[in-house]
Amino acid sequence: MTRRKWMAGLAGGLPLLAQDKGCPLAVKDYQPQSTLHVPETNVPRACFPVIDSHVHLSTVVGRLMPSSDVPEKEGPDGPKAFSTSDPKDVLALMERRNVRMMVNVTGGYGPALNEVIDRWHKPYPGRFLVCVEPWWTRANEPGYAKFQAAETEKAARAGARGLKILKTLGLYLRENLTTGPLVKVDDPRFDPMWEAAGAHRLPVLIHVSDPESFFDPVDERNERYTALLRRPEWSFHGRDFPSDAELQAARDRVMARHPRTEFLILHFGNSANLGYMAEVLDRYPNATLEFGARLEEIGRQPRVTQRFFDRYQDRILFGTDAIIDMPEKVAGADRLYPTYFRFLETDDDYIPLSGVYWRIYGIKLPETILRKVYYQNAERLFRVS
Numbered sequence: 001m002t003r004r005k006w007m008a009g010l011a012g013g014l015p016l017l018a019q020d021k022g023c024p025l026a027v028k029d030y031q032p033q034s035t036l037h038v039p040e041t042n043v044p045r046a047c048f049p050v051i052d053s054h055v056h057l058s059t060v061v062g063r064l065m066p067s068s069d070v071p072e073k074e075g076p077d078g079p080k081a082f083s084t085s086d087p088k089d090v091l092a093l094m095e096r097r098n099v100r101m102m103v104n105v106t107g108g109y110g111p112a113l114n115e116v117i118d119r120w121h122k123p124y125p126g127r128f129l130v131c132v133e134p135w136w137t138r139a140n141e142p143g144y145a146k147f148q149a150a151e152t153e154k155a156a157r158a159g160a161r162g163l164k165i166l167k168t169l170g171l172y173l174r175e176n177l178t179t180g181p182l183v184k185v186d187d188p189r190f191d192p193m194w195e196a197a198g199a200h201r202l203p204v205l206i207h208v209s210d211p212e213s214f215f216d217p218v219d220e221r222n223e224r225y226t227a228l229l230r231r232p233e234w235s236f237h238g239r240d241f242p243s244d245a246e247l248q249a250a251r252d253r254v255m256a257r258h259p260r261t262e263f264l265i266l267h268f269g270n271s272a273n274l275g276y277m278a279e280v281l282d283r284y285p286n287a288t289l290e291f292g293a294r295l296e297e298i299g300r301q302p303r304v305t306q307r308f309f310d311r312y313q314d315r316i317l318f319g320t321d322a323i324i325d326m327p328e329k330v331a332g333a334d335r336l337y338p339t340y341f342r343f344l345e346t347d348d349d350y351i352p353l354s355g356v357y358w359r360i361y362g363i364k365l366p367e368t369i370l371r372k373v374y375y376q377n378a379e380r381l382f383r384v385s
């Protein structure tokens, strides 16, 4: 059948009739239920104590990134932390799931960072690490390069253990903050910041670009069509956005220019191309990877992923990208963990994921690699023991 005929059939309502509605089913409503009868292993707790290298316990008001939850305008007193979940609830979650430590990546900057340190880190030493973020809302001021380097150093002294870069850099931050040309990931004004991070031993937790399909036209061939229908702001197709390849290349140039700075590339580089990520790790000894929120990419290619984890077992860190900045998000974060554990520890087939209709396949890592991925690699990168 030609594509045209098939489409015509759809328009006539022939192949896909929703039985009780008498009309074609909308793609967004298609929720197939699996009829496979395969083993389902329940893994409520990790087999070793985990360091989750990618959690959001807080965020900052006015962070230059569209969000439905967080107010976008900075108040007159400057950056304020937004973090209303109760640390005790999060600690209970950690007990349940065998999570020994969480790295709160979005600790904010300036006074917001201090608020976060007082709320989360001082009262519970050893359970939470915090990262500082660049003060983007000043990135268009003269003297920013020096200011940001000094802020990074100040944050390290105040207790920050990493520097977190959101996709703000490359996709939202513009020359006049929200207007004008986009600022490049490898813009030289950030060089002193990357160097300061290296000098003060703060690994840079970097999110650059997004899944490839977010850069593709939102049409019938787009792998994440339904997600982009639901969240149109995730699309970076067209307009003045750089391509995924340009963003990745700019990040690679930054890593090349700052060999003494460690980069933890979040979301597996947002790349489902593990051949490319292997090249990145081979070329840049200062790079490591974290896989939060990308099980759907690596779990759909379990054999390639297994070989990748075997080869780069010293350079992959566990992370979930759990967002726990409000009390109502604790339960959702709690539900994330068993799927990660099941993926890593079992060889179960066709594991469901929340939020996508794709299924994944367990890679059953051997104990030596599990220990590295669950905590040893993170202990080394963040210098904890």
Ligand SMILES: [Zn+2]
Pocket (backbone or CB within 6 Å): 054, 056, 321
């Ligand atoms: Zn994240």
